[in-house]
Each structure stands twice: as structure tokens, then as C-alpha cells.
Amino acid sequence: MAQEESELVNVFPLRPEHTSNTHLSTSLDFLAGGGEMGERIRSKDWSATPLGPVEHWPQSLKTIVRIMLTSRQPIWIGWGPELIKLYNDPYIAIVGGKHPEALGQPAAVVWREIWDDVGPRLQIAYNNNEGTYDESLLLIMERYGYQEETYYTFSYSPVPGDQGGVGGIICANTDDTQRIIGDRQVKLLRTLAAETADARTIEDACRLSASSLSQNMHDLPFAMLYLVDHEKQEVSLAGTSGISSTHEAVPERVALNTNSFWPFADVVHNQEVRVVSNLDHMSGNFPTGAWQRSPHEAAVLPIAPSGTTGQAGVLIVGLNPFRRFDEGYRGFLELVAGQIAASIANAQAYEEERKRAEALAEIDRAKTLFFSNVSHEFRTPLTLMLGPIEDTLAERDSLSSEQRERTEILHRNALRLLKLVNALLDFSRIEAGRVQAAYEPTDLATFTADLASSFRSAIEKAGMTLIVDCPALDSVVYVDHEMWEKIVLNLLSNAFKYTLEGCITVSLRQKGPMVELVVKDTGVGIPEEELPHMFERFHRVAGTRGRTYEGTGIGLSLVQELVKLHGGTVSVESTHGKGSTFTVSLPLGNAHLPTERITGEHTLSSTALHADVYADEALRLLTGQEGLFESVPDRVFDGKYEPGTGKDVIGEQTHLPRILFADDNADMREYVSRLLQSRYDVQTVPNGKVALDAVKSYRPDMVLTDVMMPNMDGFELLQALRANPQTRTLPVILLSARAGEEASIEGMEAGADDYLVKPFNARELLARTGAHLEMAQLRAEHIYA
Known part of the structure; x- marks a missing residue:
């Protein structure tokens, strides 16, 4: 051991x-x-x-x-x-x-x-x-x-x-010197970043920055923060730390073109740090900060602007009397100035964004007021138009068939215009908070079934089926009748517009404390990426097949706003190519509604007036969509058609020049056809795709086409015609509601021979079609001479 x-x-x-x-x-x-x-x-x-x-x-x-x-x-x-x-x-x-x-x-x-x-x-x-x-x-x-x-x-x-x-x-x-000094400097930079993070204005950013600098009175015994006004060529005090703003060494404003104790102009111009010595010789003692001795030097640092429009500034800092102003100290103060610059830039960006948002809100309010005023102004002349038109239609026996047809066109389109005006007026009232709703206890099942049934004729005429499944409810539902009409009719109108075959189902069920209205169709459906935008104002799904391209894009957004006024929600589910399902959920009872807006029960008024406008519009969408195009004559072509001559070589017979007109509005097709039929052989089709097929067999001398149509619009039709050698020189005139030089240039650059802005008069249409047919004939004669 x-x-x-x-x-x-x-x-x-x-x-x-x-x-x-x-x-x-x-x-x-x-x-x-x-x-x-x-x-x-x-x-x-x-x-x-x-x-x-x-x-x-x-x-x-x-x-x-x-x-x-x-x-x-x-x-x-x-x-x-x-x-x-x-x-x-x-x-x-x-x-x-x-x-x-x-x-x-x-x-x-x-x-x-x-x-x-x-x-x-x-x-x-x-x-x-x-x-x-x-x-x-x-x-x-x-x-x-x-x-x-x-x-x-x-x-x-x-x-x-x-x-x-x-x-x-x-x-x-x-x-431990470097560790202690380093820790407090890092702490200040963190505090500076955290305290100024929520600054929403430049003034707040400067005030919070100056306040944060007081957390390190060892290295910054005092500090002054100035902002530069380049337009006025001056600096102005924006904040102080450790020194009173009334101190004689703290000027409130200094012009950059004058001499000053502090080198403002030099620092702003050169963007470099300057050191001011001999502070002891200046009258008035400087604060001591965390020490027992006043600084005898100060650093003047630039606060760099962010970008070309950023806010510049100057930071003056009293230096620690017990530290040498070396690279480490300078680097720390530059980090401080950089953090202040970042907080000012962030606040400036937020302030500019807020101003932009306020400007947009003001524009939105002005737009709402404009819509409201214009809608009110429209209603007066529309009333004065509809009254005499309806009086004239009541005297049917005194009208010829042609007069009655023209008057009915006037009536239909006046009602359509009134529907659009009412939709704009509804929006303006909702946005302005001026909606005067009246929530009544309602037999919602019967009411909804009656509204849905008004579409039965149009749906069945289109070869489809309408299923109305609205059994009686056990609980009372409070709704504003006029608003509920618009909710149901807009959803049905939307379903009919984008359902070309199959069926449309309207069902109403009570689900717990809610009642659900479901409008389901077997239509074209909605692409998945479009679903989040379906209830946005003026949003339309581009390239979707439907019965018409017409529409404002406000129907579904109006539905959402009206549902919200009932304390409910609306949602959509869809599979592209298979159909869509819109679901409206409303709370039962009236606890969720404003008390002053709840009224007693009264007998349901007829919904025919409002429903008929929607139903008649749906019926008009069917006109001209049953076949390829309307009333094409039976002709046999031998392939020797001479473009621009209006002739088929069938023996020695000659015919009127042929004009093919494409527009998805049936009334517009009837109107233009009636204007031209005395001089030309006119055929009409409801969209560009049908027009392209018709050109192959009808062989027109000219094509008139609306720009905005379903399935194939006017520009796509024009592109297809110009790509085909047989129709490359066929005269094409575009019709559009888009006014302005840019729209006209766009049409001409696309290859159109002319661009006609709606509304146009008969003389202008006849003059332009005649001129272009004559030019086409001259070209053809030159080619075949």
C-alpha cells in the first residue's frame, strides 16, 4: 500500500x-x-x-x-x-x-x-x-x-x-472593460429597435428614438436629433435626450446657409461624421449624463435618407469624457444613427401608406357619392321613360307589329337599366351606412319558393330542370323582403347564366340555429384559383363559357353585403366543369338584428315586379342560342366566292352584300339587323365561336362583331379570321362600349378595319359599313382585273 x-x-x-x-x-x-x-x-x-x-x-x-x-x-x-x-x-x-x-x-x-x-x-x-x-x-x-x-x-x-x-x-x-461597454451598447441598439418598431409617424420615430438614447447615458451623455427640410434649406429640432430643448446649445431651427456652432451644413452635404471639441469653452454647462464630468467633445452624425425621397437628419451626441473617440466608438454611434434612420424610414413608409389609404378611401367615398347621386339622377329620367313606354304598350291595338316590337325593346332595356341603377344605388347606400332595412317575421320557405318559380319558364325553355325544395320551417326567420328578393334572384340569375344544360336546384333547410339557402347548378363551374375572389366587387372570371358576357360583376358582391346585413354568411363551392353551389346561412330569430329595424308581420306583397325583370332578362339570353345563327338562307356555294363583291356564282344571279353580325345581346342583334336589312343581307349570331363557324358556310362580305362576348370574344374572332388566308382580307368592324382613343387604337392594331363605339346612330353605322364594303370591292376588282 x-x-x-x-x-x-x-x-x-x-x-x-x-x-x-x-x-x-x-x-x-x-x-x-x-x-x-x-x-x-x-x-x-x-x-x-x-x-x-x-x-x-x-x-x-x-x-x-x-x-x-x-x-x-x-x-x-x-x-x-x-x-x-x-x-x-x-x-x-x-x-x-x-x-x-x-x-x-x-x-x-x-x-x-x-x-x-x-x-x-x-x-x-x-x-x-x-x-x-x-x-x-x-x-x-x-x-x-x-x-x-x-x-x-x-x-x-x-x-x-x-x-x-x-x-x-x-x-x-x-x-472586463470591453464586455461591459459592449453589453450596454448592444442593449441600447436593441432598445432603440424595439421602442421605435411601432412608430407610425416621423415625429413619433424621432421622439421614441430620443427617449431610447437615455438608456445609455454613459456613452451618450446628451443627444439632439434634427430633421432636414431640403425645400426650406434648414434643420429643425425633432427630439432631445439628457438635455433640455431650451438649452442655449439646442437651437430649434437652423438655416443651412448660416454659420452655426454645430456643423449642420457640412454633415448634411458630405454625409460624414464631424467632431466638435472644446465644449468646455461654450457658455452654459452641458449635462454630465451618467458621469460627474461634462463632455468636452461631441460627435455630429448624418442620418442618411432612405431612397431619393427619404427623410434626412442630423444626430448630435455628447461623447463619453472617459473614452477615446476611436473606431469602435465611432462605429457604435454610426449604428445608432443607422437604426434611427431605419425607424424614420419605416415610419415614413407607414405614413405614406396611410396617406395613400386615406386618399383611396376618399376616392372611394367620392365614387360612392357619385354612384349615389348618378343613380338618383338616372331614376328620374328612367321613370319618365318607363311611364310613357308602359302606357304605349297598354294600347296594343293601336300599334303595328313593328312599333310594338320596338317599344318592347325599349321597355326591356329600360327595365334592365333600372335594375343596374338600383344595384349601384344599393351599393352606395351600404357603403355610406344609409341602408334602411326592415326585418319582418317571414314564411321564408313560401317566399323563397315563389321567387325561384319565377325562373321556371326561362330554365325549362333552355331545356333544363328547375328543382325547388323549400319545405316549411319550424322557426321564424326575420328578413328584409326586398333584400331577400335580391339575394335569391341574383343567385338564380347567376346560376342560369353559367348553366347550359342539366338542372338548377333551390333548397331551404333549417340547420340548428341557422337556416340555409342553397342554390346548386350543373353549370360550367369556377376555377379553384378564382373562388376566393367570387364576392369581390366588379370581379369577373375571364374566359368562362356562359350565355352572355354582359354583366357588371356586382351581383354576387351585392348578395354578400345584403347577407351580412342579416347577420349571415355566404359561401361557394365549385368544381370546374361540373357546377357550383352557393350557400347562404342566416341566424334564426331576431336577437342578432338591430331592435329599431325589426317590424311586425304583414302580408307578403307580390314579387312579380322585381322577379319579372330578372326572368325576362334570362329569357332574352335564350334568343338566338338554339342554333348556329339566326335565319341563314339555304344557299349552295360552289367555292367560287369573290370576296368583297357580295356575289355567289350561281348561274348569273347576284345578291345583296352579306353582313354577319355577332353580339350576345339579343336586342342589339335585332336593332342592328333592322338598321341594315334594307341594304344588306344580314345574319346574326350570339358569339364569336358561332360566327367563326358561320363564316365558313355563309361567306359574308363583312363581319360586324361586338368585342365582349362569351365563348369567343371579338378580338379572338378577329385573330382567327386574320390567320386564315381565305378570310384575311375580309372587312371587320369592331363594336364596343369601351370609348377612348386607347380602345380604338387597340382595335385597329389588332387588325380591325374600323372601331365603332356604342352608342352609335344609324347614319354612322350605315356610312361606315358602306364605305368599307366599297373599299373591299375596289380591292377585289383590282385583284381580279
């Missing part, structure tokens, strides 16, 4: 010098190595110091000197009552500019500037034989000709002398 202990004790082999009979007390080996300080200690004449010759040093001193020289931690030793100073290489950075003179000097001489802080601690260690310990203690040292802020963690430990008592002290040090 003893042998094992001996082996454990002798784990580290003894070096030769350790086996020598020569002791450290009689040798200078304890001063071996130690780098620069080892050499300096060895070469110094210690006999001229209170320590005396090295050979006579006590063993305890030699021992701790050896420990010090071999340590990589900054260590110094104070020996004897005067605490004569010895230190190692790592400690040179701490003693700084006092090196090498500090070697062999009393501690009170070396550290005279901090003796009030360290002297009492050294006395405790030396006189009381008690160790001391301090962590990150602030010490204002003067090592390079100026006072500087430093932080050290250190301990004073007494060292026993050879004769008993305390011979001296040993001190191990850790420099």
Missing part, C-alpha cells in the same frame, strides 16, 4: 534542478524565463529599492514571483509596507503607459488616480491579513495621458512573510 501511495505521489517525474541541493533562497533560478518582465526584473538594480538585492529577498517573495512569472493571467505583486510593484507580461496591458516605470514603484505612486478606490482594499489585505474580491469594478485610470473608463474583476490576497505576518499581497486581474 505504501508503494502505491509513493507511485501516486511521484506521478510527475522530478526535473534535474529539483533534485539539486541548491535552494531558491541562494539561487536566481526563480527569475528564469518570464518573457519581457522576467528580463526586466533580472536586470533591474533592486538594491536601489526598499526590496534590496535579489539575493537577499525572502523565500516567500521568491516563491510568489516565480508563480507570477509563469502565469498567463495578469498578476502583480506588492511587497513590503510600501507595496513595491512587480508584474508579469500579461499585466503590461493593464499598466499601459505607466510601463516600464511602474516596475519597482510603490503601488500608491503607480495607481495614484485610483488610490481612493484600491488603497482601502489593499490596507485590508496587508494590515488585516484578509483577502478582498471585486467583480467588474469601475476604475477611472490615467494610463495614456487621459482618464479612461475601465472595469476589472480582481482579488487582493495576503502573502505570508518568512518571519511571520504579511509580507505582501498578490493580485490576479481580469479586464
Whole structure:
């Protein structure tokens, strides 16, 4: 066992010098190595110091000197009552500019500037034989000709002398200066970013920035923030930190073309940091911040604008009187200025966005007011039109068939215009909050079934089936009757427009505390990417097959707004190519409705007036869609058609020039056909696709086409005609409600021979068709001459 202990004790082999009979007390080996300080200690004449010759040093001193020289931690030793100073290489950075003179000097001489802080601690260690310990203690040292802020963690430990008592002290040090300063700078930058994140105006950003700077009064004893007005060529105060805005060194406004104590013009123009010295010479003391001394220098930094229209500024910062303004300090202040610039830019962007939103809201309000006023103005002349028209239709016996037909066209389109005007008026009232709803307890099943049945004739005439499944409900539902009519009729009208075969189902069911109206169709369906936009105002699905391209895009959005007024929701599900299902959910009872808008029950009025407008419009969509095109004569072509001549070579017979007219509005087809039929052989079709098929067999001399049509619009038809060598020179005139030079240019660039804007008069239409037919005939005669 003893042998094992001996082996454990002798784990580290003894070096030769350790086996020598020569002791450290009689040798200078304890001063071996130690780098620069080892050499300096060895070469110094210690006999001229209170320590005396090295050979006579006590063993305890030699021992701790050896420990010090071999340590990589900054260590110094104070020996004897005067605490004569010895230190190692790592400690040179701490003693700084006092090196090498500090070697062999009393501690009170070396550290005279901090003796009030360290002297009492050294006395405790030396006189009381008690160790001391301090962590990150602030010490204002003067090592390079100026006072500087430093932080050290250190301990004073007494060292026993050879004769008993305390011979001296040993001190191990850790420099915390960079960590302490770095931590508070990072903290300020984080605070600055967090505090200004919610700034909504430039003024708020500056105020919050200035307030945040007060979190680090060590590095920014005071600060002033100015904004630049390039138009006025001046800077104006936007915030202060640690200094009053009434201080004589804090001007409220400064013109950039005048001399000033602060170099505003220089910094704004050159975008570079400038340092202002000799603040002590300025009358009026500057604030001290976290120190007992006012700054004697200040840094003036540019706040760079964001982009070409960003807000520029200037930041003036009092400098820490106990730090040198080096690259590290400059870099920190530039980060501060950059963060302030970012907060100003963010606030400016938010403010500009808010102003844009307010401007758009104002435009929206103006638009709403315009729609409201125009809708009201439209209703008066429409009333004066509808009254006489209906009176005339009532006198059927006095009208010829042609007069009755024209009057019916007037009546239908006046009612259609009234429907559109009412929709715009409804929207303007909803947006302005002026809707005067009257919620009544209603037999919703009967009411809904009657409304749906008004479409039966049109749906069945289209070869489809209408299923109405509205059993009686157990609970009362409160609705505004006129609004509910518009909800049901708009959904049915939409379903009919985009359902070309199959069936449309209207069902009503109570589901818990709700009642659900479901309008389901087997129509063309809605692309998945369009579903989120179906209830947006004026949104239309491009390229969808339907019975007509006409429409304002406000029907479904009006449904949503009216449903919301009932405290309900509307949703849509659809599979493209298979149909759509619209679901309206309303709460039962009246607890969710405004009390002042609830009325008593009364007998349901007839819905015929409103429903007939929708149903008649649906019936008109069917006109001309049963076949390829209307009333095409039976002709046999031998393939020798001469374009532009209006002739088929069938023996020696000649015919009137042929005009093919494509428009999805049946009344427009009838009107244009009637205008032209006295001079031309006119055939009409409901869309571009049918027109393209008709061109192959009818061989027209000219094509008139509306621009906006379902299945194939006018531009697509024009493109197809120009791509075919046989129809490349066929005259084509585009008709459109889009007015303006740009629309006309677009049509001509697409290859049209002319562009006619609706509404047009008969003389203009006849003149243009005649002119283009004559030009086409001249071209043909030239080609075949």
C-alpha cells in the first residue's frame, strides 16, 4: 500500500534542478524565463529599492514571483509596507503607459488616480491579513495621458512573510472593460429597435428614438436629433435626450446657409461624421449624463435618407469624457444613427401608406357619392321613360307589329337599366351606412319558393330542370323582403347564366340555429384559383363559357353585403366543369338584428315586379342560342366566292352584300339587323365561336362583331379570321362600349378595319359599313382585273 501511495505521489517525474541541493533562497533560478518582465526584473538594480538585492529577498517573495512569472493571467505583486510593484507580461496591458516605470514603484505612486478606490482594499489585505474580491469594478485610470473608463474583476490576497505576518499581497486581474461597454451598447441598439418598431409617424420615430438614447447615458451623455427640410434649406429640432430643448446649445431651427456652432451644413452635404471639441469653452454647462464630468467633445452624425425621397437628419451626441473617440466608438454611434434612420424610414413608409389609404378611401367615398347621386339622377329620367313606354304598350291595338316590337325593346332595356341603377344605388347606400332595412317575421320557405318559380319558364325553355325544395320551417326567420328578393334572384340569375344544360336546384333547410339557402347548378363551374375572389366587387372570371358576357360583376358582391346585413354568411363551392353551389346561412330569430329595424308581420306583397325583370332578362339570353345563327338562307356555294363583291356564282344571279353580325345581346342583334336589312343581307349570331363557324358556310362580305362576348370574344374572332388566308382580307368592324382613343387604337392594331363605339346612330353605322364594303370591292376588282 505504501508503494502505491509513493507511485501516486511521484506521478510527475522530478526535473534535474529539483533534485539539486541548491535552494531558491541562494539561487536566481526563480527569475528564469518570464518573457519581457522576467528580463526586466533580472536586470533591474533592486538594491536601489526598499526590496534590496535579489539575493537577499525572502523565500516567500521568491516563491510568489516565480508563480507570477509563469502565469498567463495578469498578476502583480506588492511587497513590503510600501507595496513595491512587480508584474508579469500579461499585466503590461493593464499598466499601459505607466510601463516600464511602474516596475519597482510603490503601488500608491503607480495607481495614484485610483488610490481612493484600491488603497482601502489593499490596507485590508496587508494590515488585516484578509483577502478582498471585486467583480467588474469601475476604475477611472490615467494610463495614456487621459482618464479612461475601465472595469476589472480582481482579488487582493495576503502573502505570508518568512518571519511571520504579511509580507505582501498578490493580485490576479481580469479586464472586463470591453464586455461591459459592449453589453450596454448592444442593449441600447436593441432598445432603440424595439421602442421605435411601432412608430407610425416621423415625429413619433424621432421622439421614441430620443427617449431610447437615455438608456445609455454613459456613452451618450446628451443627444439632439434634427430633421432636414431640403425645400426650406434648414434643420429643425425633432427630439432631445439628457438635455433640455431650451438649452442655449439646442437651437430649434437652423438655416443651412448660416454659420452655426454645430456643423449642420457640412454633415448634411458630405454625409460624414464631424467632431466638435472644446465644449468646455461654450457658455452654459452641458449635462454630465451618467458621469460627474461634462463632455468636452461631441460627435455630429448624418442620418442618411432612405431612397431619393427619404427623410434626412442630423444626430448630435455628447461623447463619453472617459473614452477615446476611436473606431469602435465611432462605429457604435454610426449604428445608432443607422437604426434611427431605419425607424424614420419605416415610419415614413407607414405614413405614406396611410396617406395613400386615406386618399383611396376618399376616392372611394367620392365614387360612392357619385354612384349615389348618378343613380338618383338616372331614376328620374328612367321613370319618365318607363311611364310613357308602359302606357304605349297598354294600347296594343293601336300599334303595328313593328312599333310594338320596338317599344318592347325599349321597355326591356329600360327595365334592365333600372335594375343596374338600383344595384349601384344599393351599393352606395351600404357603403355610406344609409341602408334602411326592415326585418319582418317571414314564411321564408313560401317566399323563397315563389321567387325561384319565377325562373321556371326561362330554365325549362333552355331545356333544363328547375328543382325547388323549400319545405316549411319550424322557426321564424326575420328578413328584409326586398333584400331577400335580391339575394335569391341574383343567385338564380347567376346560376342560369353559367348553366347550359342539366338542372338548377333551390333548397331551404333549417340547420340548428341557422337556416340555409342553397342554390346548386350543373353549370360550367369556377376555377379553384378564382373562388376566393367570387364576392369581390366588379370581379369577373375571364374566359368562362356562359350565355352572355354582359354583366357588371356586382351581383354576387351585392348578395354578400345584403347577407351580412342579416347577420349571415355566404359561401361557394365549385368544381370546374361540373357546377357550383352557393350557400347562404342566416341566424334564426331576431336577437342578432338591430331592435329599431325589426317590424311586425304583414302580408307578403307580390314579387312579380322585381322577379319579372330578372326572368325576362334570362329569357332574352335564350334568343338566338338554339342554333348556329339566326335565319341563314339555304344557299349552295360552289367555292367560287369573290370576296368583297357580295356575289355567289350561281348561274348569273347576284345578291345583296352579306353582313354577319355577332353580339350576345339579343336586342342589339335585332336593332342592328333592322338598321341594315334594307341594304344588306344580314345574319346574326350570339358569339364569336358561332360566327367563326358561320363564316365558313355563309361567306359574308363583312363581319360586324361586338368585342365582349362569351365563348369567343371579338378580338379572338378577329385573330382567327386574320390567320386564315381565305378570310384575311375580309372587312371587320369592331363594336364596343369601351370609348377612348386607347380602345380604338387597340382595335385597329389588332387588325380591325374600323372601331365603332356604342352608342352609335344609324347614319354612322350605315356610312361606315358602306364605305368599307366599297373599299373591299375596289380591292377585289383590282385583284381580279
